Amino acid sequence: MTFILETQSIFHDFKGLEVLFDINLGIQEGERHAVIGPNGAGKTTLFNLITGKYRPTRGAVFLDGKEITSRPIPWRARNGLARSFQITNLFPRLTVFQSLRTAVLSRRGIRLNPIVNVGRMKDVNEEVESLLERIGLEDQRDVPAGMLAYGQQRALEIGLTLALRPRVMLLDEPTAGMSTDETREVVELIRRVTEGMTLVIIEHDMEVVFDLAERITVLHYGRILASGPKESIREDPRVKEAYLGEEDFACTFKSTD
Ligand SMILES: Nc1ncnc2c1ncn2[C@@H]1O[C@H](COP(=O)(O)OP(=O)(O)O)[C@@H](O)[C@H]1O
Numbered sequence: 001m002t003f004i005l006e007t008q009s010i011f012h013d014f015k016g017l018e019v020l021f022d023i024n025l026g027i028q029e030g031e032r033h034a035v036i037g038p039n040g041a042g043k044t045t046l047f048n049l050i051t052g053k054y055r056p057t058r059g060a061v062f063l064d065g066k067e068i069t070s071r072p073i074p075w076r077a078r079n080g081l082a083r084s085f086q087i088t089n090l091f092p093r094l095t096v097f098q099s100l101r102t103a104v105l106s107r108r109g110i111r112l113n114p115i116v117n118v119g120r121m122k123d124v125n126e127e128v129e130s131l132l133e134r135i136g137l138e139d140q141r142d143v144p145a146g147m148l149a150y151g152q153q154r155a156l157e158i159g160l161t162l163a164l165r166p167r168v169m170l171l172d173e174p175t176a177g178m179s180t181d182e183t184r185e186v187v188e189l190i191r192r193v194t195e196g197m198t199l200v201i202i203e204h205d206m207e208v209v210f211d212l213a214e215r216i217t218v219l220h221y222g223r224i225l226a227s228g229p230k231e232s233i234r235e236d237p238r239v240k241e242a243y244l245g246e247e248d249f250a251c252t253f254k255s256t257d
């Protein structure tokens, strides 16, 4: 089995505090994969090792079979690993259109300057239009990012990630802090725009996880407790035991059994 994204026996510590142990994660091309586990399990750290923010203490990361463990973040981004980040906080005054155009231009390696070829700009604008439509923000095109409703900001962040045309999209708790309605909208958006794509999503809402992902990895105290198709995760006695008493998971069993 070859994986589009793979970690081999990753260990990580923060100045002696060991947080990940022997992580072997394989992501298949075209699957939507959720990483779940309690707070502090090491999920975000694992993302940071995959995207290049940290180097693992031991072990290796592979993208499309090539080792990328020591590649810097921009290299990984250019080669198809895209993580959403809260750009709406970084550039609150850019409008939705301007934000998306900046992302498209950066992927195409074009800097904003007065002598950019007009034909190319037309292409760029068409691409931005199609992104606007995909994320459902046509009506907000001229709204500054900082003025958007929370769910719309998330939509824009996802749009910015899509603008990079990633081979693997990584989302860390995209519904954190949202109301039930906003969560439902953002999950629908994620489902729609990631159709046929490879997605790795960290998510705490079990309903979202079982709804969206085909495969699930459970992290527990820095170790992989189980990884596989969601049906097998739901039935896994170790997972059930680890989550026993956890309301979220108990509800999931009830509502789907
Ligand atoms: N930059 C850091 N420096 C020191 N400890 C960290 C750092 N980032 C995370 N940790 C610790 O690593 C463990 C895993 O954290 P994290 O990956 O954020 O977990 P999760 O995303 O599953 O909630 C926690 O004990 C956390 O306190």
Ligand SMILES: [Mg+2]
Pocket: 043, 044, 045
């Ligand atoms: Mg986290």
